[in-house]
Amino acid sequence: xxxxxxxxxxxxxxxxxxxxxxxxxxxxxxxxxxxxxxxxxxxxxxxxxxxxxxxxxxxxxxxxxxxxxxxxxxxxxxxxxxxxxxxxxxxxxxxxxxxxxxxxxxxxxxxxxxxxxxxxxxxxxxxxxxxxxxxxxxxxxxxxxxxxxxxxxxxxxxxxxxxxxxxxxxxxxxxxxxxxxxxxxxxxxxxxxxxxxxxxxxxxxxxxxxxxxxxxxxxxxxxxxxxxxxxxxxxxxxxxxxxxxxxxxxxxxxxxxxxxxxxxxxxxxxxxxxxxxxxxxxxxxxxxxxxxxxxxxxxxxxxxxxxxxxxxxxxxxxxxxxxxxxxxxxxxxxxxxxx
Amino acid sequence: xxxxxxxxxxxxxxxxxxxxxxxxxxxxxxxxxxxxxxxxxxxxxxxxxxxxxxxxxxxxxxxxxxxxxxxxxxxxxxxxxxxxxxxxxxxxxxxxxxxxxxxxxxxxxxxxxxxxxxxxxxxxxxxxxxxxxxxxxxxxxxxxxxxxxxxxxxxxxxxxxxxxxxxxxxxxxxxxxxxxxxxxxxxxxxxxxxxxxxxxxxxxxxxxxxxxxxxxxxxxxxxxxxxxxxxxxxxxxxxxxxxxxxxxxxxxxxxxxxxxxxxxxxxxxxxxxxxxxxxxxxxxxxxxxxxxxxxxxxxxxxxxxxxxxxxxxxxxxxxxxxxxxxxxxxxxxxxxxxx
Numbered sequence: 001x002x003x004x005x006x007x008x009x010x011x012x013x014x015x016x017x018x019x020x021x022x023x024x025x026x027x028x029x030x031x032x033x034x035x036x037x038x039x040x041x042x043x044x045x046x047x048x049x050x051x052x053x054x055x056x057x058x059x060x061x062x063x064x065x066x067x068x069x070x071x072x073x074x075x076x077x078x079x080x081x082x083x084x085x086x087x088x089x090x091x092x093x094x095x096x097x098x099x100x101x102x103x104x105x106x107x108x109x110x111x112x113x114x115x116x117x118x119x120x121x122x123x124x125x126x127x128x129x130x131x132x133x134x135x136x137x138x139x140x141x142x143x144x145x146x147x148x149x150x151x152x153x154x155x156x157x158x159x160x161x162x163x164x165x166x167x168x169x170x171x172x173x174x175x176x177x178x179x180x181x182x183x184x185x186x187x188x189x190x191x192x193x194x195x196x197x198x199x200x201x202x203x204x205x206x207x208x209x210x211x212x213x214x215x216x217x218x219x220x221x222x223x224x225x226x227x228x229x230x231x232x233x234x235x236x237x238x239x240x241x242x243x244x245x246x247x248x249x250x251x252x253x254x255x256x257x258x259x260x261x262x263x264x265x266x267x268x269x270x271x272x273x274x275x276x277x278x279x280x281x282x283x284x285x286x287x288x289x290x291x292x293x294x295x296x297x298x299x300x301x302x303x304x305x306x307x308x309x310x311x312x313x314x315x316x317x318x319x320x321x322x323x324x325x326x327x328x329x330x331x332x333x334x335x336x337x338x339x
Numbered sequence: 340x341x342x343x344x345x346x347x348x349x350x351x352x353x354x355x356x357x358x359x360x361x362x363x364x365x366x367x368x369x370x371x372x373x374x375x376x377x378x379x380x381x382x383x384x385x386x387x388x389x390x391x392x393x394x395x396x397x398x399x400x401x402x403x404x405x406x407x408x409x410x411x412x413x414x415x416x417x418x419x420x421x422x423x424x425x426x427x428x429x430x431x432x433x434x435x436x437x438x439x440x441x442x443x444x445x446x447x448x449x450x451x452x453x454x455x456x457x458x459x460x461x462x463x464x465x466x467x468x469x470x471x472x473x474x475x476x477x478x479x480x481x482x483x484x485x486x487x488x489x490x491x492x493x494x495x496x497x498x499x500x501x502x503x504x505x506x507x508x509x510x511x512x513x514x515x516x517x518x519x520x521x522x523x524x525x526x527x528x529x530x531x532x533x534x535x536x537x538x539x540x541x542x543x544x545x546x547x548x549x550x551x552x553x554x555x556x557x558x559x560x561x562x563x564x565x566x567x568x569x570x571x572x573x574x575x576x577x578x579x580x581x582x583x584x585x586x587x588x589x590x591x592x593x594x595x596x597x598x599x600x601x602x603x604x605x606x607x608x609x610x611x612x613x614x615x616x617x618x619x620x621x622x623x624x625x626x627x628x629x630x631x632x633x634x635x636x637x638x639x640x641x642x643x644x645x646x647x648x649x650x651x652x653x654x655x656x657x658x659x660x661x662x663x664x665x666x667x668x669x670x671x672x673x674x675x676x677x678x
Contacts, residue, residue, distance in 0.1 A: 001464070001465075002415070002464070002465050002466060005415065005416075005439045007465050047658075048658055050654055050655070050658065051658065076341070076344065077344075077526060081442075081444065084652065084654070085424040085425070085652045085653070085654065086424070086444065086446065086650065086651065086652035086655075087444045087650075088650070088651070088652045088654065088655045091529060091650035091651075091655075091663050092655070092660070092663060094528075094529040094650075094663070094665075095529040095531050095663040098528055098529065099528060100344045100526035100527060100528050101526070101527065101528060101529055101665060102443070102445070102452060102456065102526060103420075103443065103444040103445050103452070103650070103665075104441070104442065104443055104444065105420065105425065105426045105442040105443065105444045106441070106442050107425065113441060113442070117441065117456065120459075120460065120463065120465055121459065123463075124459065124462075124463030124464075124465070125340070125341070125463075126340075126341050126346050126459055126463070127341060187416060187439035187440070187441060188439060188440065189433075189437055189438060189439050189440060190430065190433040190434040190437065190440055192434050311425065311426075311427070311430035311433075311442070312425065312427070312430075313423065313424045313425035313427045314424070315389055315423070315424065315427065316389070316425075316427045316430075316431070319387055319389065319390065321431070324430050324431060324433070324434040326433075326440060326442075
């Protein structure tokens with residue numbers, strides 16, 4: 001069923017399993033225990049950062065499939081994307097998986113874009129099992145989007161730290177004992193407020209997050225108590241504050257304990273992350289690790305994750321374009337004991 | 340309904356309208372009359388090739404919406420992708436359209452990936468109207484993937500010429516007088532036979548096309564007479580011959596008048612295109628222009644387009660990776676006079 005631009009999923013899909021993989025920097029963060037694998041080496045034994053990122057995504061996919069207790073062949077479709085040019089991390093993971101593959105690009109919103117589309121496919125009966133995944137690698141992203149890390153270039157306090165990691169989930173038509181399912185998804189529009197500073201993505205993306213959250217609440221006629229937790233993807237300190245302010249100004253006052261940002265959760269403030277974390281893996285790791293673990297324990301029943309993406313490229317930035325941004329929201333719901 | 344990895348779409352979506360936009364090189368080709376707009380200037384009045392490509396996609400989208408006779412606001416979702424890093428042509432078109440947007444990446448297979456996913460969304464009732472589009476620009480692609488054209492570097496005869504153009508279509512739940520609908524889609528797996536020469540994409544992609552065509556025929560239990568025409572996306576001379584040979588070897592003999600390649604149709608052989616055409620816009624322009632026009636005239640009733648994509652990046656190639664390839668197939672069917 002569709003309401004406005006929100007897809008409402010009746011009954012299915014259930015999240016059969018999920019996996020989060022991180023690197024050494026993530027291992028030092030407060031959510032370390034929620035990762036399935038934490039690599040000590042940012043190279044992951046590979047000879048390039050791009051190949052290291054591919055291994056992160058392969059790890060997450062293999063682990064999610066293993067935890068689901070199904071065979072690789074049961075995965076009917078693999079939906080994935082990442083930050084690398086031509087989404088090579090996803091393409092090469094798809095080559096290894098050898099299952100039908102749909103490549104996506106939504107920058108850091110890819111986590112929820114893939115979860116939304118994968119859920120729609122399972123919900124409408126066009127698949128029994130779908131695997132969704134995304135990844136990012138700090139050094140690979142720095143090299144491609146900004147400067148090689150070897151330059152040691154300084155960054156302003158508004159900059160964010162790209163997460164080295166990957167997240168994956170298996171979606172299924174079968175009910176699970178945990179009873180966690182995807183209940184709805186709101187697809188974002190491109191919002192561009194004219195910000196052109198690639199070292200201040202949080203501020204650029206905040207209005208897109210607000211646009212999607214407001215559309216979601218309007219589409220489903222909800223009030224501020226609808227969710228136990230609303231998480232933006234990677235707005236960081238500056239963007240999250242802007243989003244909260246804008247929402248309040250527009251009449252939606254979310255209490256601070258119910259409105260947080262994945263980019264403010266994955267690292268300690270003492271880590272040198274400037275304004276917070278970012279990257280496709282930021283919202284993916286926090287959602288597929290920490291959030292789902294809290295839902296499994298029953299600490300959270302209804303959570304909305306609003307993954308934000310900055311859809312620029314180095315070329316569009318060099319050609320003086322401002323930064324087009326987007327946010328896709330997905331609602332996770334625990335329905336234990338229900339039949 | 341799903342059979343194997345083929346989505347079978349019952350009744351809807353109908354193709355409400357389509358548009359094809361090209362450049363000066365396409366205007367000299369045999370399919371010129373099937374384009375809606377042909378630009379004389381490869382810069383399209385812009386100051387960069389990337390911005391020119393964006394205008395191509397904007398043109399195609401605006402024209403498709405106009406021909407559909409609906410307002411821009413009736414478009415519920417826009418699904419698009421292109422060859423540029425971070426699919427910026429699609430992102431900036433989505434910014435202009437300001438409708439909910441899902442970015443895709445499947446290299447040159449994006450034409451049918453977007454059509455397949457858009458059709459699934461409409462078919463399952465999660466949208467009434469969806470817009471799908473893709474684009475490519477010869478000079479922008481050369482600059483990004485190979486060498487700036489100013490170098491005048493020579494190419495081997497296996498190389499292909501990236502189409503400058505864009506294609507778009509409006510999918511709808513409403514029956515149209517033309518009665519052309521999307522009947523099925525088969526999603527491709529990544530196939531990589533170890534070819535690593537980026538100047539021989541046709542040979543690299545052929546096995547992926549064969550894999551998808553065979554899966555489609557197997558899933559739906561079809562024989563070689565099932566379609567009036569099967570079109571691969573951009574295999575060119577070499578790849579198309581390989582695909583035909585492989586299919587015949589595997590027991591599926593398609594007669595030459597029923598098995599063709601968009602990359603062999605869009606230009607005259609006398610144009611300096613080496614082994615044929617390529618690019619996202621190749622299969623998109625041929626499908627959304629020429630093929631649909633022939634279907635509208637009743638010359639073709641049932642056509643399958645198998646768009647092929649080479650999922651490499653310059654970085655993956657430089658790091659000595661072979662070329663992972665994919666092909667997505669979509670079946671178009673004309674059901675005139677049916678109720």
